[in-house]
Amino acid sequence: MGLAKRIIPCLDVDNGRVVKGVQFVDIRDAGDPVEIAKRYDLEGADEITFLDITASSDNRETMVHVVEEVAGQVFIPLTVGGGIRTVDDIRRMLNAGADKVGINTAAVSNPEFVREAAEKFGSQCIVVAIDAKCVNEETCGKDEPRRWEIFTHGGRKPTGIDAVEWAKKMVKYGAGEILLTSMDRDGTKTGFDLELTRAVSDAVTVPVIASGGVGELKHLAEGVTEGRADAVLAASIFHFGEYTIEEAKRAMAAAGVEVRL
């Protein structure tokens, strides 16, 4: 009895179309964000995150329409990340029906933006996305604990900023939630970086979403039990029809994690 840990499928959207090949056997249009979001809602997704990977800013308006369409038919929380750089970007997404926005690069280049956004729209809709990579994998050990630094521009650009300190700072600036992605694990299917997840989750007072590395269902529960995450985000294991959200939730429940079934 109590608050459920959340499972959040994440969809990459390019020019209004879902990419990275979502594969449902009986879906008419595998690129239609509305159809896919509806499917995840039916399967019991607790929230849905859209990552706008549209390269050209001219096509940003497309994402607004996607959110409008989805929000008219799917009644669970929606988060939109990717290319959120101004107060006006946030306002447009929230007015279109998004509940939260993810801020990543813009927070690093200007932390005050997070403060301004939280003051204007409330912390509850400001998710700070952190892409972290271990920087002392070779040398760490007994005397030297693992350390992670944050990277921007899709994990390509190092910043030299410590990930745990950064998470704490972002909460102080008004982030209502942290979306934490391990760049080391992303795409590897070897599970979350549990040490990183736990280090950040223990350091901040707001909920933490673990991301990056899920390859099997047991990884999801580990993110909560060992990583102490409040929510887990995954993309490919759901998109390729390997597992349904419902199967994922049953596996989490079997591992003793409270979920919404």
Place this chain on the structure above:
Amino acid sequence: MNTVAIIDYGMGNLHSVAKALEHVPGDHNVVVTSDPKQILAADRVVLPGVGAMRDCMGELKRLKLDVVVKQVADSGRPLLGVCVGMQAMMERSAENDGVECLGIFSGTVEPFGNDLLDPVKDEHLKVPHMGWNQVDQTMPHPLWKDIMPDSRFYFVHSYFVQPSGPEPVAGSVVYGFPIVAAIAKENIFAVQFHPEKSAQAGLQLYANFVAWDGQ
């Protein structure tokens, strides 16, 4: 045709509320408005809200909608408060160093703070209280019709209401300790969670609201 007016005072999630109300079955027309005449002429009224209390009350007062909400409350027509809309119905909130609220219900709005402990697991609880939690329907009410006991609703809040009056708590939720999830009196119902983000259970609550006569 019935009209449901959603009070527009520039605070957040009212489009989501409108979309959910439009989605539920019923012969009703949804308007999002800050026009007192339209609000007072509507058959049912929703006071939504997201954001900081000082801004919410400031905007309600600036638009002279504080008086309008109280008139609706006294009129016997169904009135639904959602999240900060519910909190605004209390007498006073501790948010932003203290804000006077509408006083439709007796009691205050208090912060969770940053030292919230789970007494069972002896662990720190995250704030905001964010996600799907089970609501105990502590009294029968037309708005709970066809909603399973202990259904989960989506919450996101850092402050909670603490009623002090005789009005019954209609729903309760546990986050560290029991907190009020819904409160009711006569034609007024208010919820801390977001029905418009609570999938089937939330849509059912809105369907019940558009069918409710306020009795």
